[in-house]
Amino acid sequence: MTFKIAASPHTHQRRTTQQVMRWVYFALIPGVLAQTYFFGFGVYIQLALALLTAWVAEGLCMRMRGRPIGHAWQDHTAIVTAVLLAVSIPALAPWWIIVMGTAFAIVVVKHVYGGVGQNLFNPAMAGYVLLLVSFPVQMTSWPIPAELAQIQVSITDTINLIFTGFTSAGYNLEQLRMGIDGMTMATPLDSLRNDLNHQLTLTEALNKPIFGDIAGIGWAWVNLAFLAGGLVLIKQKIISWHIPGGLLVGLLVPSAIYWLFNPDQAITPMLHLLSGATMLGAFFIATDPVTAATSNKGRWVFGLLVGFIVFAIRTWGGYPDAVAFAVLLANMCVPIIDRYTQPVAYGHGGRS
Amino acid sequence: MSTYKELTWQGLWNNNPALVQLLGLCPLLAVTATVTNALGLGLATLLVLVGSNITVSLVREFVPKEIRIPVFVMVIATFVTVIQLLMNAYVYGLYQALGIFIPLIVTNCAIIGRAEAYASKSPWHHAAFDGLMMGLGFTLVLVLLGGIREIIGNGTLFDGANLLLGEWAAGLRIELFTVDYPLLLAILPPGAFIVMGFIIAGKNWIDQYRAARAEKPEKVVTRARVTSQ
Numbered sequence: 001m002t003f004k005i006a007a008s009p010h011t012h013q014r015r016t017t018q019q020v021m022r023w024v025y026f027a028l029i030p031g032v033l034a035q036t037y038f039f040g041f042g043v044y045i046q047l048a049l050a051l052l053t054a055w056v057a058e059g060l061c062m063r064m065r066g067r068p069i070g071h072a073w074q075d076h077t078a079i080v081t082a083v084l085l086a087v088s089i090p091a092l093a094p095w096w097i098i099v100m101g102t103a104f105a106i107v108v109v110k111h112v113y114g115g116v117g118q119n120l121f122n123p124a125m126a127g128y129v130l131l132l133v134s135f136p137v138q139m140t141s142w143p144i145p146a147e148l149a150q151i152q153v154s155i156t157d158t159i160n161l162i163f164t165g166f167t168s169a170g171y172n173l174e175q176l177r178m179g180i181d182g183m184t185m186a187t188p189l190d191s192l193r194n195d196l197n198h199q200l201t202l203t204e205a206l207n208k209p210i211f212g213d214i215a216g217i218g219w220a221w222v223n224l225a226f227l228a229g230g231l232v233l234i235k236q237k238i239i240s241w242h243i244p245g246g247l248l249v250g251l252l253v254p255s256a257i258y259w260l261f262n263p264d265q266a267i268t269p270m271l272h273l274l275s276g277a278t279m280l281g282a283f284f285i286a287t288d289p290v291t292a293a294t295s296n297k298g299r300w301v302f303g304l305l306v307g308f309i310v311f312a313i314r315t316w317g318g319y320p321d322a323v324a325f326a327v328l329l330a331n332m333c334v335p336i337i338d339r340y341t342q343p344v345a346y347g348h349g350g351r352s
Numbered sequence: 353m354s355t356y357k358e359l360t361w362q363g364l365w366n367n368n369p370a371l372v373q374l375l376g377l378c379p380l381l382a383v384t385a386t387v388t389n390a391l392g393l394g395l396a397t398l399l400v401l402v403g404s405n406i407t408v409s410l411v412r413e414f415v416p417k418e419i420r421i422p423v424f425v426m427v428i429a430t431f432v433t434v435i436q437l438l439m440n441a442y443v444y445g446l447y448q449a450l451g452i453f454i455p456l457i458v459t460n461c462a463i464i465g466r467a468e469a470y471a472s473k474s475p476w477h478h479a480a481f482d483g484l485m486m487g488l489g490f491t492l493v494l495v496l497l498g499g500i501r502e503i504i505g506n507g508t509l510f511d512g513a514n515l516l517l518g519e520w521a522a523g524l525r526i527e528l529f530t531v532d533y534p535l536l537l538a539i540l541p542p543g544a545f546i547v548m549g550f551i552i553a554g555k556n557w558i559d560q561y562r563a564a565r566a567e568k569p570e571k572v573v574t575r576a577r578v579t580s581q
Contacts, residue, residue, distance in 0.1 A: 100535075108546065134536040 246303020
């Protein structure tokens, strides 16, 4: 127990870590509901697996480190990590994917660095990157939105798929992802990236059933639901608006400029904002209080940096989506950002 | 004799080039995806280290202090070239698998570090033994790292050992388990960094444990206080 003596003025924070974390996962509910509506019940099974793994891993780590286990379970940070990872991976991914990712996130990314508040990198996103780098096929096999699917997947089939790889009728995930024309459907960003790389124009590339009116069937609504949850967090002052604002501006401005200069070969700004993990990343992932910058100016810079890296990787990089990589890369820059955006103490500085 | 014991201890554990000095990390992290590669590079480094240590020690009286570094580099480069040609001739498969990292042994700081810090100040037989032990310590860490990464990433051990040891070694390959989807991260460079971190942590833990055991618990004398103070 150390007593840190800081100079006044002190502000009192009414909320405990547990309350803050509880707000965060309550705010995720609209997004999870939207995901369920479009991509099926798999997300609940992933959530259950992730929570169980996080609970066990957290307990084991605290035991090994000789710390009180109850404290770690009570602050609910592991729950948020587990939930964020569970909603970022494809809903029908095999069970060992989420178990491995969550265990890595909790054990290696969080506890090896010293537990709550000490980690350099966002645990959920580091776990996600481990999975994406190691198992690219499983991690990009998103189920197609329910309204386009040939075969509707029931709850029992979902459980069978996640644990055995086949539905009771013997379909595997690859077959379920085929549309009516027998073509496997990729996510909007993935399909667009491939088509643009194959010298199709934007209009041709968008002429596919997965792109609805706005930004891909399902994906736009999922993103809007996460946006709604995020706005609640800002209203409740759980997160400040600087990081999401910076991220969205950092993504929107370069993508709009790039799109205006070659409107036929670039992803539209609207698709950038409402597809992939943009809103989830902006409001829930990049705003992690431990790994993001601390001052308001620093948060702006951090958000802009994440947004720009997302744009850069989506446009020129090797992966269709980039929120996880962008957040990790920006996490690395946080010490520098904090160093140069340190606010002037009250009474110091000034002109005279 | 105690010098040799001290040198062994320093090279293998206390001052291990890979775990404590953290020298030569580039080849260490780049080629340790399998035990075979690790062993091949480790042995090559070991031979270069012994050769360069002996030579540097023998010429230490004649080399002017001002130009000693270029001379050491020339000596090391000569031995590396010899090793490279030998590997090209006798273990061609491994030579191809290791690629650029064989010539890069020249830039391995562990080697020039030993030349500068020890061989240039010691008689040749001590220098030779030091090179042997430092090289052995480096090789052991490489093999350990390669083994862990190969098991996690591939589920095998000694895959491709025939490239290094000849045809009979093909039977050494152990298949521990088969996975449909290997954990690619362990094979890729980030996996090397993560596993290396755990190995260093393990070494520090053992050191702490031994230090704690070596410290004899002080005898606690409790006295009954009679007065209130």
